[in-house]
Amino acid sequence: MITVKHLTKQFINPDGSVFKVLKDVNCEIGRGEVISIIGPSGTGKSTFLRALNLLDPPTSGEILFNGENIMAKGYPLNKLRQKMGMVFQSFNLFEHLSILDNVTLAPMKLLGYTRQHAEEEAMAMLRKVGMAEKSGAMPADLSGGQKQRVAIARSLAMHPDAILFDEPTSALDPTMVGEVLSVMRQLATEGMTMLIVTHEMKFARNVSTRIFFMNEGVIYEDGTPEQIFEHPVHSATKAFVQRIHKLVFEVDSPDYDMLDVKTQMGQFCIKYNVAAKHEAACRLTDLMTATVMAQQYPFTLRLTHSEQTEVTALDFMKEHTDISPLQTADSTTVEQLRTLCKEIVEEPTTRGFRVKFIL
Amino acid sequence: MKKVLLLILTAFMVACGHNAEPSIELNSEADIAGKRIGYVSGTIYDLLLSPRTDISKYCFNAQTDAVQALVKNQIDIAIDDDCNIPKDEQRRLGIRLALHGEQNFECAFALRKDAEELCAQLSHFIDSLKANGEMQQLYDRWFESDYPDQNAMPDLGADPQGQPIIVCLATNIPPVSFPVGDEWRGFEPEILQRFAHAIGRPLVFLNLPASSAIASLQSRKSDILGGAIFITEERQKTMRFTSSHFNAHPGYFVKDASIQSTASFGERMKSTFYNNLIREDRWRYITDGLWETVKISFFAILLGALLGGGICWMRMCRRKWLSVTAKVYIDLMRGIPMLVFLMIMFYVVLAKAGIGASTVAIIAFALNFAAYVSEMFRTAIESVGKGQTEAGLAIGFTPLQTFLHIVAPQALRNVMPVFKGEAISLVKNTSIVGYIAIQDLTRASDLIRNRTFDAFFPLLIVTIIYFILAWLLGKLLDLTVKTPSKK
Numbered sequence: 001m002i003t004v005k006h007l008t009k010q011f012i013n014p015d016g017s018v019f020k021v022l023k024d025v026n027c028e029i030g031r032g033e034v035i036s037i038i039g040p041s042g043t044g045k046s047t048f049l050r051a052l053n054l055l056d057p058p059t060s061g062e063i064l065f066n067g068e069n070i071m072a073k074g075y076p077l078n079k080l081r082q083k084m085g086m087v088f089q090s091f092n093l094f095e096h097l098s099i100l101d102n103v104t105l106a107p108m109k110l111l112g113y114t115r116q117h118a119e120e121e122a123m124a125m126l127r128k129v130g131m132a133e134k135s136g137a138m139p140a141d142l143s144g145g146q147k148q149r150v151a152i153a154r155s156l157a158m159h160p161d162a163i164l165f166d167e168p169t170s171a172l173d174p175t176m177v178g179e180v181l182s183v184m185r186q187l188a189t190e191g192m193t194m195l196i197v198t199h200e201m202k203f204a205r206n207v208s209t210r211i212f213f214m215n216e217g218v219i220y221e222d223g224t225p226e227q228i229f230e231h232p233v234h235s236a237t238k239a240f241v242q243r244i245h246k247l248v249f250e251v252d253s254p255d256y257d258m259l260d261v262k263t264q265m266g267q268f269c270i271k272y273n274v275a276a277k278h279e280a281a282c283r284l285t286d287l288m289t290a291t292v293m294a295q296q297y298p299f300t301l302r303l304t305h306s307e308q309t310e311v312t313a314l315d316f317m318k319e320h321t322d323i324s325p326l327q328t329a330d331s332t333t334v335e336q337l338r339t340l341c342k343e344i345v346e347e348p349t350t351r352g353f354r355v356k357f358i359l
Numbered sequence: 360m361k362k363v364l365l366l367i368l369t370a371f372m373v374a375c376g377h378n379a380e381p382s383i384e385l386n387s388e389a390d391i392a393g394k395r396i397g398y399v400s401g402t403i404y405d406l407l408l409s410p411r412t413d414i415s416k417y418c419f420n421a422q423t424d425a426v427q428a429l430v431k432n433q434i435d436i437a438i439d440d441d442c443n444i445p446k447d448e449q450r451r452l453g454i455r456l457a458l459h460g461e462q463n464f465e466c467a468f469a470l471r472k473d474a475e476e477l478c479a480q481l482s483h484f485i486d487s488l489k490a491n492g493e494m495q496q497l498y499d500r501w502f503e504s505d506y507p508d509q510n511a512m513p514d515l516g517a518d519p520q521g522q523p524i525i526v527c528l529a530t531n532i533p534p535v536s537f538p539v540g541d542e543w544r545g546f547e548p549e550i551l552q553r554f555a556h557a558i559g560r561p562l563v564f565l566n567l568p569a570s571s572a573i574a575s576l577q578s579r580k581s582d583i584l585g586g587a588i589f590i591t592e593e594r595q596k597t598m599r600f601t602s603s604h605f606n607a608h609p610g611y612f613v614k615d616a617s618i619q620s621t622a623s624f625g626e627r628m629k630s631t632f633y634n635n636l637i638r639e640d641r642w643r644y645i646t647d648g649l650w651e652t653v654k655i656s657f658f659a660i661l662l663g664a665l666l667g668g669g670i671c672w673m674r675m676c677r678r679k680w681l682s683v684t685a686k687v688y689i690d691l692m693r694g695i696p697m698l699v700f701l702m703i704m705f706y707v708v709l710a711k712a713g714i715g716a717s718t719v720a721i722i723a724f725a726l727n728f729a730a731y732v733s734e735m736f737r738t739a740i741e742s743v744g745k746g747q748t749e750a751g752l753a754i755g756f757t758p759l760q761t762f763l764h765i766v767a768p769q770a771l772r773n774v775m776p777v778f779k780g781e782a783i784s785l786v787k788n789t790s791i792v793g794y795i796a797i798q799d800l801t802r803a804s805d806l807i808r809n810r811t812f813d814a815f816f817p818l819l820i821v822t823i824i825y826f827i828l829a830w831l832l833g834k835l836l837d838l839t840v841k842t843p844s845k846k
Contacts, residue, residue, distance in 0.1 A: 055753060082755030092750035096769045106754045109764060151750075158754060 001161065001193060002029040002052065007061035009047055021047045022058065023217035029195065031161070034188045036204035036225075037197045039214035040240060045197045048214065049164050052195070053084050066161075082110055085155030085163040089170050091147040093139035099126065099150050100135040103157045111158070118157075125153040129183050145176030149183055162193035169200060201241070205229050213237045242308035245272060251289075252298035258289065265303050269312075272305045277312050277359040284314055284340050284357055292316075292329045292337075292355075312359045314341075319352035326355055383435055383613045385458040391611065397425040397434035401570055403464060403589045404438050407609065420570065421805065422532065427814040429454055429614060440464070440587055441610030444812075445533050446505055452812055453615050460609030468551075469584040469598040471576060477524070481583070482601040484554045489602075498605055501546040507534035508639075508810075512544050515552060519559040526551055527565040527796075529572040530586035531809050538566065538806065539639050547585045550604060567796045568805070571702075573598075575796065578706040635816045641807050648803030649824060651717065655799065656786045656828075658721045663728030663785070664778075670733035675740070685733070692730030698791045700727060705795040720792045728785055732778060739774035740766060771840055779836045783829040790825075800824060 009022040021044045029035060037045045050056040052063060054070065054077055063070050070080050094102050103122035107113040113121070126132040129149040139147060148168055155163050165184065169177045181203050188194060188207050198204055204211060204225065211228040213221040213236075221228060221237045232238040239246075247268045249261050262282045269278040281303060293299055293316060302315040318325055324346040326334060337357070338344060345356040385391065397417040398404035408416060417434050419425040422443060429437040430452055441459050449455055467485075470478045488494040501507050528536040528547060536545035543564045555562040565581045575581045576598065587607055590600050636642040673685035692700075704723040705716065743766050751761030793802035804817035811817070 053753060055749060078752075078755045078757050078760075080755075081753055086750075086753035088746060088750065088753075090746050092744075092746035094747065094750065094765055094769075095744075096765075096772060105764060106756070109760065110755050154754065 001031045001066060002027075003062075003064040004028075004052075005062040005064075007048070007051060007058050007063065009044070009051055009056065009058045020217055022051065025061070025217075025219055027212065027219055027222065029162075029193070031193055032191045033210060034192075034194045034208050035196065035210045035212060036208040037195065037212045037214055038199070038201070038204055038228075038240070039212075039220070043214045044217045045214050046166050049166050049195060049197050052164060053081050053086060055086070078110075082106075082158050083161045085158060085160035087148070087151050087155055087163060087165045087168050089167040091139075091144070091151045091171070093142075093147055093150055093154070095139055097139075098135070099131060099137050099139070099142070102139065102150060103154050106154070107157050122153070122157055125156045126150070128156070128186075129153045130179070143176060144172045145179045148172065148176075148180045152180075152183055152187070156187075162195065163187070165194060165196040165198070167197050167199070169198065201229075213240065215240070242306040244304055244306045244308075247303040249301040250298060251293075251301050254289075254294075254297065258285065261285065261301065268303055268305070272307070272312075274305060274312050274359075280340050280359050281312075281314050284337065284359075287333070287337060287340070288316055291333045292325050293318075296325055314357045314359060315354055317349065317352060317354045321353050322348050324353055324355060383457065385436075385611055385613065388458070388460060388611075390458075391436055394435040395433075397428050397437045399425055399439065399569070401573075402439075403591065404609065406591070406593075407462070408438070421568070421809065423805075423808045423812050423814070426452065426454070426612070426812045429612060430812075432614070435613065437612045439610055439612065440535075440607040442502055442535060442607055443530065443532055443587070443610065444612065445507055448812060449612075449615075454612050455615040456610050457613040458611040460611065462609055464589040464607045464609075465603035466587050466605050466607055467590050467600040467603045468547075469576065469588050469594065469600055470582065471579070472597070472599050474582060474599060477582065478599045478601055480558055481554055484557060485550070485602045485604050488550070488553075489604075494604065497546060497549060501534035501549070502605075504534065507545070508537065508539075510534075510544065512542070512549060512552065515556045518561045519556060521560045523561045523563040524551075524555055524583060525563045525565055525581040526583045526585060527567050527572045527575045527581035528586040529567075529569040529584065529588065531566075531806065533810075535587045536585065537810065538564075540643055546605070547587075551583065551585065565796050566798055566802075566806075568793055568802075571794050571796070574702070574706050578710045580706070580710070580796070631813060631816050634811045635807050635813055635820075639810075641810070644798065644803035644806050645800070645820060645824070648798055648800040648821075651792075651797055652786070652789055652800040653828070655717060655720050655724065655789050655792060655797070656832075659724035659728055659789070660782050660785060662721065662725035664732060666725055666729035667732035667736060670729055671736040671740070674733060674737055689730045689734060692727055697724075697727055697788055698794065701791060702794060716792075716795050716797045719795060720789070720797055724785060724789065728781070731781055732774075735774050735777050735781065736770065739770040742773050743769045775836065775840050779833050782836060783832055786828055786832060787825060 004025055004027045007022055007025040008020065010018050010020045013019055025048055037048065039045055047056055051058040058071070065080060065084070068075065070077070094105065097105060100119060100122055103125060104113075104115070104118040107118045107121065108115060123132055123135065126135055129152055131146060131149050131153060134142065134146065139150070142150065168184070169180050172180065177200065181200065184194070184196070185203075185207050196204070196208070206225075208225050211223060211225050212219045213228055213232075215236050221232060221234055228237060229241050232241055238244070245268070247264060249256070262285065265281050266278050269275045269281070285301065296318050300315075300317040302317065303312070304315065305312045316325065326344070326346055341357040341359055343358040345358065347354055347356065383394070392413040395415045395417060396408065397419055398408060399422050400418045400420060405418070408414070417425075417428065419428065422439055425434070425437045425439065426444065428434045436457075437454075441456060444454070444456075468481060470481075485494070488497070501510060504510060528543065531537050534546050536543055536547045538544075548564070551562060565575060567575055569586070572584055572586070576584045584598070589607070590603065594600070636645070670685050670688060673681045674689070676682050701720065701723045705719045709719050709722070747765055747769065748761055751765040752758065756764065789799060790801035792799045793805060798806070800821050804821040807817040808814060
C-alpha cells in the first residue's frame with residue numbers, strides 16, 4: 001500500500017550547517033500490516049512518520065501510496081490525509097469542541113455526512129474506544145489516556161486506510177498507557193494498517209507484524225518481532241532491544257588515569273543497580289592491566305550492562321589482532337581471573353579480538 | 360473615619376462655591392492686575408493679554424468653560440466679547456459685565472483669499488444694509504433684546520436653488536449666532552440669509568467647534584467664516600475680510616455676589632432639566648448625537664475588524680514585503696494621535712474626495728482600529744497551539760479549512776476580552792469627531808452647554824449614555840462568541 005524509496009530529509013541549522021535526519025529510507029508497507037518503528041531517540045522515527053503524510057515534507061525520495069507518487073506536484077494532499085489518519089503524542093484534540101464534535105467535525109465537513117449520520121457513527125467509534133459516556137465533555141475535562149482514545153476515535157471516523165501513531169503513549173502517565181495500548185491492540189486485531197512509533201517494547205513485540213529498527217537516519221533492521229528481539233543481526237539493534245548500556249575507555253598508555261576509570265565504573269554500577277559487581281570489575285581491571293594487557297597498549301576497556309538480560313560484562317578489546325591476549329598469559333593469572341568472574345569469553349571481532357568477563 | 364467624612368464634607372462645600380466674597384469692582388482695565396483671568400484660546404484675547412505679565416492667565420477651549428470656571432470661583436474675571444453672554448443668562452448664572460474694554464473690534468465675515476467675487480458681493484450687501492439703516496435695525500433687534508434667543512428669523516420664502524454657500528460660524532451663543540435644532544439663528548445668520556436670497560444661492564451651515572472653524576475655511580470645507588470674527592492684521596494675511604458689520608468690545612465679566620438664587624433644590628433641578636433638554640427641543644441634540652456616535656462606532660468597528668483581519672494576514676504572510684508593509688502600517692498608525700489623524704484625514708487626505716464627514720470619521724477610526732486589532736488577532740492566532748493546525752491538516756482539511764474550522768474559533772475566543780476593550784475604547788474615542796463638524800454625543804453636550812452655560816447636567820447625561828453604550832456593546836460582543844457549555 002505504501003512504498004518508500006530513498007527518502008531523505010535534512011534541516012539547515014541556523015549556522016548554515018546541514019543536519020540530515022533521514023539519510024536513505026526504503027520500505028514497503030502492505031495492507032493490514034502493523035509496524036512498530038523503534039530505535040534510539042533522535043534517529044528520525046517521528047520525522048519518518050510525519051514525512052509519510054507530508055506533515056514534514058521530505059527533501060528528496062519517493063513515497064507511493066496505492067501506486068501514486070504523493071510528492072508529485074498537484075497531488076491532492078488533503079485527500080491523501082483523509083485516507084491516512086494520524087494520532088499525535090500530544091493528542092491535539094480540538095480544544096473548542098466537545099468530544100462528540102471532535103469526532104464529527106471532519107466527516108461532516110469533508111465527507112459530507114449529515115449531522116445525524118456523523119453523530120451515529122461517532123458514537124459507535126466512541127463506544128469502541130470506551131469514551132461514549134464522555135461524548136458531551138470538553139477535551140480539557142479528560143485525562144491524557146481518555147484524550148488519546150478520543151483522538152483514535154477521531155481518526156477512525158474518517159474510515160482511513162492506515163493510521164500513523166506518533167509516540168501515542170509517550171506523554172501519558174504510566175497508569176494510563178494500558179488503556180490506550182489496549183485500544184490499539186484491538187484495532188490491530190481488526191486488521192487496520194498501522195504504523196506506530198513507540199518506546200513500548202513489550203507492546204511492539206506482541207502486537208506488531210513487523211518491526212523497523214531505525215538508527216542514524218535509516219531503517220537499520222527490518223524484520224518480524226522475533227527476528228528483531230531474539231536474533232538481531234546488527235549489534236546496534238541488539239544493544240537497543242536488550243537495552244544495553246555502555247561505559248567505554250580508550251586506554252592508550254600505562255599513564256592512563258585508572259583511578260578515574262574505577263570511579264566511573266562505580267557510578268555506572270550504582271546507576272544500573274549492580275553495585276555488588278563493582279569490586280570484581282575493579283579487581284579484574286587491576287589484574288588485567290598489570291599482567292595480560294601490560295604490553296598491549298592501546299586497548300579499549302568497556303563495561304556493559306543489559307537491562308533486558310541483566311548481564312554485566314567487562315570487555316578488553318585489542319584492535320588489529322586475531323590472537324587472544326590471554327594466550328600469552330601464564331596459567332596462574334588466568335586462574336586468578338577466573339575466580340573473579342562467572343565466565344570468560346574470548347572472541348574475535350571485526351576489528352580485532354575481545355576478551356569478555358561476565359560479572 | 361470621622362476625619363475622612365469631615366474632609367469630604369469640606370470638599371463638597373468648597374465645590375458648591377458658597378463663599379461670600381464681595382464681587383470685584385473694575386473701573387479701568389488697569390484694575391485686572393493680580394487677578395486670575397480666563398479667556399478662550401484662539402481668540403483676540405490671547406493676543407490682547409499676551410503682553411500682560413501681572414495677571415494669571417487661564418486659557419479655555421470654549422466660552423462656556425470659561426464662564427463655568429468663573430461661576431465656580433476658579434477664576435476672578437472672564438474676558439469675552441461684551442455681546443457674547445446674553446443678559447438673561449448673566450442673571451441666571453450670577454455674573455455681570457463689570458467693564459467694557461476700550462478696544463473697538465471691527466467684526467466682519469472672513470473668506471478665502473481667492474474668493475474675491477463672493478467677498479465683494481457680500482461687502483457690497485453689508486454696505487448697502489448700513490447705508491439704508493437696516494443694519495442698525497437688525498443690530499437693535501438682536502443685541503438690545505433681553506431674550507434674543509426667542510427672536511424669530513425672517514421669512515424670506517422658499518430657498519433658492521443653485522450652488523450652496525457653506526458657512527461656518529465660530530460662535531454659537533445668542534445674539535451673534537446660535538443653532539436651534541437644525542436651524543441657525545441670530546444676527547449674523549440673518550444677514551447671511553438675506554444675502555443668500557439676494558444673490559439667489561442656498562445657504563448651508565457647517566457646525567464646527569471654534570478651534571476647527573478657520574481650518575475648515577482653508578481646506579475649502581466652508582466658504583464663509585463668521586461668528587464675531589475680528590479683523591486683525593495677522594488674519595488679513597491669510598484671509599479676505601468683508602466690510603465690517605458690527606463693532607464689539609472686550610467684556611470683563613465677574614461674579615455678581617448680589618444675585619443669590621432663591622429657588623429651592625427641586626425647582627433648580629426642574630429648571631436645569633427644562634433648560635438643558637426640553638427648551639427648544641434640545642434633547643434632539645442628544646438623540647441625533649447618539650445616533651451619529653452609534654453609526655460611526657458600529658461601522659468603524661465592523662470595517663476595522665475586517666481590515667484588521669486582512670492586515671493580520673499580511674503580517675503573518677511568508678512573503679517578506681507583505682509582512683513588512685503591514686508592520687510599517689501598524690507602527691505608523693499606533694504612533695499618530697487619533698485626533699491628529701482624524702484632522703489630517705478630513706482636512707488634508709480626503710479634503711477633496713467629496714465624502715461626508717461621518718464617512719471620513721468611519722474610515723479614520725476603522726484604519727486606526729485595524730492597526731490595533733490586527734496585532735491582537737495575530738497574538739490570538741499564535742496562541743492557538745501548533746498541534747491544532749497539525750491535527751486539522753492530518754485529518755485532511757486544507758490549510759484554509761483548518762484555519763476556519765479549528766484555529767479561528769479558538770483564536771476568536773482568545774481575542775474577545777481584549778477586542779471588547781478596544782471596541783469600547785473606540786466608542787469613547789469617537790467623542791473627538793466634533794473637530795470635523797460631526798454632531799456626535801459629546802458635541803451635543805457642548806452645544807447644550809454653550810447655550811445653557813451649565814457644565815454639569817449635559818455632561819452627566821452623555822456620561823451615562825456612553826456608559827450604557829459601552830455596556831451594551833460588551834454584551835453584544837459576548838453574544839457573538841458562544842462560550843462552550845460544560846456538561
